[in-house]
Amino acid sequence: MTVTRSRGAVHKVKKHKPILFGGTFVHLLIGPHNRKFSAHEDVLCSRSAYFKKRFQEVRKDIDGECAVCIDNLESVAAETVFCRTCGQNFHNKCMDQWLQTMNTCPTCRTVWKKWPNMRSSTLDQLDPEGFEVYVQWLYSHQIPSYGSDKDANARCIRMLKAHLLGNTIKDNDFLLAVRNEIVETAVEAGLEYSAIDFAYKNTLKPCSLRQFLVDLYALTGDAQSLKEGNVSHLFLIDMVQSFIGKSRNLSEGADVWSMLVAEGHIEGNSPVPKEGAEVEDGND
Template sequence: MTAFRIKNWTREDHPIRGDIVRFKSMIGRRIFNIHEDLLCTSSEYFRKTFQGNRKPIEGDCSICYHKLKSKAEDVTFCRYGCGQNLHKSCLDTWTSTKTSPKCPMCRKDWIETSTEAHLLFAEIQDSTIQLYVNWLYRGFFPETEDATPIHQNNEAWLQYHQLLVKAWELSSKLQAKDFADLVVGRIIESMDSEHGANLEDVCIESAYGVNGTSEMRRLAVNLFLVDTDAHYIVGTAARHPKEFFVDLSVELLGRAGRPATFADVTERYFEGEFEDSEDSEDNGDDDDDDEMDD
């Protein structure tokens, strides 16, 4: 069994307070109401969406000149202006005396969080988003024994693998690194077990599907190359997309004979080797990833 390391997500590190934001999936019906700071500290996509201009929470409040402590008290920021952080209590006092509140720093109109629901541009089911919400607030993600019946038959394992892959799609779309690390760790752990036979195909189907990203495709290729050979590759040609075999060829050419193990893939993933580079993003090569930034 492959060992992997995962950073624990705890409430102590990410206090639950402050403004609430709302969002929903393109194909979902439910509107999710989540604490903004909790959401934005876990997801780079949501940080850019809701707090793209926010400055780092450091230094002193510009109203009371006392130190900003994000873990001990509510801190708000100038959302549509300079992005400066202020104590929420100080800002409330400041705006209560103004008929048209403005930021005390940049003097632009002070606008509170929108009550409209943000549309998440991804075909993600509500049940998958709920997995993410459960992890955010409770640090909980289903174990194999939670998701399968006592006998853990093949159908039950397939359902658990599909749950993992849907969570993988969401974590990649949201650029939620800690959540992705948890999910990928579970994927590798399951694939490196006696029950991992169908997980390989599920991962490839997901990585090259509508919600797939370049990072997912690179990881799927590397997982496929563990314990494989030429005969196996030929035997799978009919059930995988041609784009997969193009990426597979590129990886093999770059590998120059280096052997693959689950431990090798795990180490490379957690060292960030499969993450998108800034150069590829700047050149517009990763259209699937860029879609989330619109």
């Protein structure tokens, strides 16, 4: 069971556009054991470049005018549909009226392809735990908490799975939210090495996730956890390089949040990673 985790007063709430659900529901089978999830196709594709390419690759950006009513597509919070041949967008109500007398696309004039209200897709390469976090965030714009996370380290590893998922599906806003949650967890309870080890084992090369965690560990980590396991020499090298650069700033009174702002991991006015910052997945 999941519940919404409330944020502290120091956090700036980002405003979001109304969610436009669309008319197609997607049943998703996620991971090697085909765990079942469901979501609206339009919601997935409006957030994620990965899902847009998979489900709506031909669809154009929703801007400009509806070719039927000549009204702005974004001027009202109206559902839109698109031609599955040319990708042009129209107001849903306008196409309902149009198709009463015509059976072609108003723009490309090909026969209008009606789309089912439900469809299924199997994505066995995605992690189901990470995707569960994503689906919750997709509709609420909040990262949920889980009673099954026995401690802060378990939560952090869950968030790392969500981060790796976010890299794959290419939803940068989700990555920003997950990073913010990782920082908050680390500030409150410290960052154990097992979380770092998980990240290094699940990325194949240096990437922004590794650097983010190294910087965060240098500021919040528990040195004792380094003595309790086999520590990656790659991590040690990365951490020493980070610590050398950070120690001087910390001695001058900088706190964890300002240090991470300086590194570009989060924004200056709110503890979330910098808007528009591209995050590599380290798996290429």
